[in-house]
Amino acid sequence: MPSLSSTVRDLIDDRPAEGIFRVHSRLFTDPALFDLEMKLIFARTWNFLGFEADLSKAHDFVTTSIGRTPVLVTRSKDGEVGAFLNRCPHRGATVCQQEMGSARAFVCPYHAWTFDSAGQLIGMKEKSAGAYPSNFDAMAHGLTPLARVGIYRGLIFGSLSEDVASLEDHLGPMKFFIDLAMDQGSHGMEPIPGRSVYSFRGNWKLQLDNGLDGYHLTTAHASFLEVMMRRRTGQGNTSANSLDFAKNMDARQSAFAFPNGHCALVNELPEDARRPFIDMEEVRSRIPEERARWVDLNYNTLIFPNLQLIQNTALALRIIRPLSPDLTEMHYFCLGAIGEDDDRRAMRLRAFEDFYNAAGLATPDDSAVYEMCQRGLAGGDGQWLQGYMRGVKSLEPGDSERARAFGVRADQSATGSIRSGFETQLHAAYRQWAAMMGDARMEAA
């Protein structure tokens, strides 16, 4: 048990030589740790901000956030993608209230300071009558730009800190998975219109864990499996065309812990379980076979700290947005190929809605168990959690044969079947968590 004098790093019990990996429950409950996460993790690394496809024209914008910091992402009149704090330098009001739209100028509703789509101040009401100090003009009055903005394959990332590696270096092997997703469309991919936003009363890392947890499928989603079983007889909403997980429990599963906190769980399903919304013939005609063959792979990934790219029953992307130690907001996107036909798009949508929607048949069960975890973790000194050791005996340092087949470099790999329900991929995330939270002193519980 961490003592009064210990550091935050001591909350991860990571002893590779003994095969022990435990995470302390305080990671999920402690408000002081939450504040440190915002400062030491979210404010110091690349965060996903949005899709270039949502900013197709000059003056298009979306709003998002990094941790709790509100962010405005725009395409300026010169076509440049920029990201700024969505915070008026005058008194701090959010200058843009909408999630998405198009605007040549953002007029702050409070005192009408006005900014263009490149974040520059273009109007200050009654400036000359303002009797401002003589050095006022020397101050920057525009929206504060993010320290770094980068785009990889249409995904826009930003960092509040200057001191980060290049986006490509940060993503590392995750580029493989982003490429697989983006390669589905000959003109790239887009988030399909329609909000899927919900909250759950639990810590954000409950979603981090669960997004790469295959172990819970046959329990938390037993009711979904029952529905799928009945659909085999032609009853129920068969047109959802969802993946019949129960048929594929013996498919090969690989668990990868990558550098920089990223991780992936990859399932190699048989041919007949591949998703029908991908036009594999078209893909094969466009990109080299050694990449095309993995485009319909089944994967659950985490791009540290809070982006999950998943191809399971549909191709989806989720942003985990921490609001407080025990409240989290989820932004979920179903990805579709730009310009794909109605049939393929409808297939993606029906499968996404069936399983992933907060009004679907699976995600509500995930959210419900997170809330049970949050209730269970409450109180006292907490305890060490044992949910990170499935797969330890299968671990290989570095790349497995499967990692080499996919062409990704891993810090550690495990190979088994879906039944293995690996958890060792999550070591990457918690090691990165410990590295970034580092030597911050920990208050007594």
Next chain:
Amino acid sequence: MERVQATAIVRDILEQEAIFLEEKRWDDWLSLYTPDCLYWVPAWRRDGTLCSDPRRELSLIYYASRGGLEDRVIRIRSGQSPAGEQLARTTHLVSNVRLEDAEQSGGMLKARASFATHFYAPKDRKPSICFGNLRVKIVQADAQWRIKEKIVQLQNDYIETFLDVYCL
């Protein structure tokens, strides 16, 4: 058919649905729908408008047959859904029922209504609400009025933890 009488038929079936859901009489609830019914809850676009094309845009729920509603009942009854472990107690209010057009030939009635559903699961210690409006098409099938189409516009689409048909 008189307008007053037609409105009463629509109101009756919507109130009947509300009560079946409140009393968790799932089979009775299912029987209010035709097998080929449309049950659709469109999502909102991020620009604040409502999605209109279910083939190209996301829906919160989209079923082109009663099969999807049956799935819901199977899941609730399975006893294996953590979200339904303590099924919410619900109160379904429907009002402002208005006939949409008077074209009632062929025995189809089109109407709109407003709804508010309050729901509460004791474990959450907190009541929730879903509210909005709905459009229905009601037809006569097997000597009974049934719902052929129900399109729900959910006004509060920031979903707390989950959404299910008994929250609407």
